[in-house]
Amino acid sequence: xxxxxVTLGAAIALAAGGPAAAAASPQTTLSDALAREMHTAxxxxxxxxxxxxxxxxxxxxxxxxxxxxxxxEKLYTTSTALLRFGADATLSTRVLATGFIDSHHGFxxxxxxxxGGDPTFGSAAFxxxxxxxxxxxxxxxxxxxxxxxxxSIHGRIVGDDSYxxxxxxxxxxxxxxxxxxxxxxxxxxxxxxxxxTFQGTIGQRRPTxxxxxxxxxxxxxxxxxxxANTPVYTGHATATAEQVAVVHSPPIAxxxxxTNTPSDNYLAEMxxxxxxxxxxxxxxxxxxxxxxxxxxxxxxxxxxxxxxxxGLSRDDSTSPIQVVTLLSQMAADPDxxxxxxxxxxxxxxxxxxxxxxxxxxxxxxxxxxxxVANLVGYCHARDGHMLAFAFLINAISDPTFVHSVEAxxxxxxxxxxxx
Numbered sequence: 001x002x003x004x005x006v007t008l009g010a011a012i013a014l015a016a017g018g019p020a021a022a023a024a025s026p027q028t029t030l031s032d033a034l035a036r037e038m039h040t041a042x043x044x045x046x047x048x049x050x051x052x053x054x055x056x057x058x059x060x061x062x063x064x065x066x067x068x069x070x071x072x073e074k075l076y077t078t079s080t081a082l083l084r085f086g087a088d089a090t091l092s093t094r095v096l097a098t099g100f101i102d103s104h105h106g107f108x109x110x111x112x113x114x115x116g117g118d119p120t121f122g123s124a125a126f127x128x129x130x131x132x133x134x135x136x137x138x139x140x141x142x143x144x145x146x147x148x149x150x151x152s153i154h155g156r157i158v159g160d161d162s163y164x165x166x167x168x169x170x171x172x173x174x175x176x177x178x179x180x181x182x183x184x185x186x187x188x189x190x191x192x193x194x195x196x197t198f199q200g201t202i203g204q205r206r207p208t209x210x211x212x213x214x215x216x217x218x219x220x221x222x223x224x225x226x227x228a229n230t231p232v233y234t235g236h237a238t239a240t241a242e243q244v245a246v247v248h249s250p251p252i253a254x255x256x257x258x259t260n261t262p263s264d265n266y267l268a269e270m271x272x273x274x275x276x277x278x279x280x281x282x283x284x285x286x287x288x289x290x291x292x293x294x295x296x297x298x299x300x301x302x303x304x305x306x307x308x309x310x311g312l313s314r315d316d317s318t319s320p321i322q323v324v325t326l327l328s329q330m331a332a333d334p335d336x337x338x339x340x341x342x343x344x345x346x347x348x349x350x351x352x353x354x355x356x357x358x359x360x361x362x363x364x365x366x367x368x369x370x371x372v373a374n375l376v377g378y379c380h381a382r383d384g385h386m387l388a389f390a391f392l393i394n395a396i397s398d399p400t401f402v403h404s405v406e407a408x409x410x411x412x413x414x415x416x417x418x419x
Contacts (some may be wrong), residue, residue: 026383026419027058034059040371041405043396048320052328053377053385058417063324065313066317067307067392070367071263072310072374073311073318076304078256078339079330080295081271084279087335090248091118091255091274093135093189095144096241106152111244112237113215115189118249119270120258121211121228122192129194135247137191137211141313143216144245152225159212159232164188164273164283168207171285172312180419181312184266186273187211188283192267208234208364210395216317253335260339260365265310268348272309285309300326310369320390323376327388331378340364340377343411352407357382358415366403373402379414387414 021124024032030049038045038061050056062237093116099109120127120134127134136311144150167175168185177185185194185203191211195201203208212232220226249255259267269285277286289307295303304318304324327330330336341347344359348366364377376390 005188015297022397026130030417030419031059033059034410037394037405037409037413038391039392040409041396041402043371043393043402045391045393046320046390048324049379049387049389050328051322051385052331052388053419054246054419057277058387058419059389063093063321063390064319066319067369067374068311068314068369068372069304069306069316069318069323070311070369070372070374071268071390072305072365072367072376072390072392073299073304073308073316074260074268074321075262075326075365075376076292076296076306076318077268077272077309078259079326079328079336080292081275082256082333082336083295083299084275084291085252086252087251090115090250092246092248093118093121093140094243095140095245096237096271097244098238099155101148101150102218105149106154107148107150107152109197110155110156110158110241111153112158112160112241113189113212114163114237115187115208115211116163117188117270117274117283119184119190119193119247119255119267121190121247123214126192126198129198129375131250133250133254135216136247137214138221140245140247141215141222141224143247144219145222145224147245150224153219153230154227156231156233157212157216157226158232158237159215160237161187161189161206161208161234162236163277167285168194170269170308170310170312172308175285177203182265182269186266186269186275186352190270205275206234253339255310261341261369263341263366265312268310269308269418298328301330302326314369318392320366320392322387323390323392327376327378327390331386331388337363337378341366343407346350349407352403353411354414356408356412358407358412361415362411364411367392368399368403369388370399371397373399373406375403375411376405379411379417381415381417381419383418385417385419387417389414416419 277283367374
């Protein structure tokens with residue numbers, strides 16, 4: 001009887017395919033699930049998943065193939081901004097002056113409103129609605145009054161946006177203005193992102209002049225007498241002009257969060273020009289992109305093709321392994337990590353992963369064009385390990401469907417991994 005039972009057990013095991021077939025490894029199970037979902041997504045897909053706790057790749061599908069990054073490219077822009085500027089650095093909008101203040105607190109001369117590329121400069125109401133923070137024109141006017149004691153202005157007020165070039169758009173728009181895609185007008189002295197309406201449906205015809213006019217209005221609202229015939233125009237501040245007031249943007253750590261979590265094209269492009277102005281010799285998209293490419297090569301050893309900051313350009317190209325290389329080396333930086341959307345909770349992932357193990361455990365960056373749906377980021381797996389991943393899927397017809405597959409199936413599989 002004992003021999004019969006042993007023989008029967010062996011027969012059952014053989015019929016089931018043996019012990020190995022009965023219990024596939026966690027990695028095999030994960031790999032099979034991801035491969036199945038990539039097939040479901042369709043298109044031209046590439047992927048790479050790395051266990052950061054062990055250094056072991058868990059899934060790979062043509063990981064070196066270049067794909068359109070779309071807004072995943074913002075990770076390259078924001079990581080460079082964080083590394084070059086530093087988390088606590090700010091961008092400044094300044095008031096410069098050439099002239100004097102008389103005994104009655106009247107200013108005689110020229111006040112220069114000098115833009116420094118702060119994407120949050122504008123009205124208190126707009127900043128509160130768009131960002132929940134920001135550098136307001138009212139605060140700058142108040143700072144000027146506090147620092148100088150002026151009560152009236154007798155002279156001129158000039159807006160200076162020369163810190164950036166005059167291109168209002170990106171390579172994707174032929175550098176021309178495009179409120180729909182760029183989500184604002186690029187300028188070193190931009191007020192409310194260059195919008196002429198609170199809803200952002202109309203652009204300002206002359207952003208620099210508009211910002212300067214708003215500054216004049218803020219001074220008047222605070223009791224400074226500015227005669228109606230005061231010349232208000234645009235130009236370049238003289239070298240002898242001295243700073244008399246300043247207002248600072250939120251720190252870079254906050255600006256990259258405002259960029260990555262909601263995937264804000266305007267902030268990404270403004271940061272790129274700021275990178276160019278500060279570290280690349282010119283406040284242009286091209287100069288900023290050159291700095292980003294150099295930083296990625298020097299710091300991470302990767303060389304994606306990019307010519308803008310937001311990923312709108314169809315000349316951009318990157319691979320999953322390049323993205324995961326950056327993610328793996330930036331994983332320990334809390335400012336970078338916290339800038340990403342949280343599955344089921346914030347930003348572009350707020351409505352995804354809800355009620356799954358991925359909710360709150362996966363942090364990521366989406367990328368979307370009409371034929372692109374990408375998802376990259378980190379997942380805390382069930383076994384306690386941190387996984388870095390990049391799913392780049394191009395040549396599709398329904399980005400909404402593919403994003404659902406990536407977030408609600410593939411990311412959930414990563415969060416449930418128990419290696």
